[in-house]
Amino acid sequence: MRQRDDLDAQVSAVHAMESGIRDNVELIELGEAEGDQEIVKEAEAALVEMRNQAARLQVETLLSGEADKNDCFVEIHSGAGGTESQDWANMLLRMYSRWAEQRDFKVDTIEIHDGEEAGIKSATIQVKGHNAYGWLKTESGVHRLVRISPYDSAARRHTSFSSVWVYPVIDDTIEIEINESDCRIDTYRSSGAGGQHVNTTDSAIRITHIPTGIVVACQAERSQHKNRATAWNMLRARLYELELQKREEAANATEATKTDIGWGHQIRSYVLQPYQMVKDLRTGVETSQPSAVLDGDLDQFMEAALAQRVGLTEEA
Incomplete structure (x- = not known):
């Protein structure tokens, strides 16, 4: 229906x-x-x-994938570089949250690990809205920031990297079987704000899928039971996204059309100093207004990446 x-x-x-x-x-x-x-x-x-x-x-019409209409999870991880990289990860978290708000999508924070001085080490959010995964799926990859660091007393230029991983929330029509013996489940105390209960109860859940090495974690709720259920859903979604990625790679005939996700595969550069520019390295789309992009103006990059992905698949 x-x-x-x-x-x-x-x-x-x-x-x-x-x-x-x-x-x-x-x-x-x-x-x-x-x-x-x-x-x-x-x-x-x-x-x-x-x-x-x-x-x-x-x-x-480009959003025609089998999971494009679903909600999605967005994971953000800071790279090497300490405070500077962690601040960049926090800027990315804000950028995607602002983009979602402009589309009247709902954003729920699943887990967040704050940096020692500023920013975040990692965060996972769930974006809820029609075609959320379809729009955001091309954002997976490494994002590079060049700027004068506000944390450097010598005001030197720094380059920072953070990774973004997007995968769909799967509904009841998609069957994903997981052998629990293949998983390791750890409980730990949640970090961050939340009151005395958060700091004294092992309510956070981390699940490691041993065959693939995929790790998911949730500390959004006070209840360990709720966090466990959310973590299982996240793992099912990650395994489903992995299968979608394998299918897409199989459909693409050459290495150049593969969509590798991970460190070393940079998709976009955000330059704030010595000039101002955001450039997508896959499509060549660029703008001289990085402040607007960091405030959530991402549609031009997403549209070009979607068109390129559809075109490459059809050619293959």
Whole structure:
């Protein structure tokens, strides 16, 4: 029924656009025949808006993967570099949170480990909204920041790296079997704010999937039972995302079209000094307004990466 509703909405949008184009073209012809320039201007403005709407719908057609419509988890990990890298990881966490808020998506914090002086060592959030995974999936990879460090008394330029990993929340229609004997489960005390209970109870859960080396953790709730359930869901989602990645790599014929995720595979550079630029190294899309990007203006990068990924898959 959900697939039917999605298809029905897409077909209805096309029909509405066709009807709108016909109506406004007729209005322009009528206005020109009667010499009414006000009608002509209104109809032309409506056609311009419809052109923009068509561009948005075209991007939506790129979100056709089997999990694209699902919610997703976003993991952020700081790289080597101590406080500078941890601050960069925190900036990325804010950037994705702002992007989600602008789309009226809901963001839940699953786990966060604060840095010693500033920033974060790592964080996991869940982004809830229609096509959340479809939009964010191309953000997986290493993100590089170049700036004058506010933590360097000599005001030297620093380069920092942080990794982002995005994987879908899987629903009941997707079956993922996990052998519990393949997993190691650890409990530990949550860190950060939360009151006395957080600091005295082993409520946080960490699950290690031994065959793949995947590790997930949750400390969002006071209840160990709830954290355990969330951690199992995260592990199922990570294993599912791994399977999706394997399928995509199998569909791509050459090494250049593979979407490796991890350290050493840099996808985007954010340069704040000595000049200002954000450049996506996969698509070549760039902007001279890094402040807007860090405030969540990511659509141009996501759209280009989605179009490239779809094009490479079709060529393969």
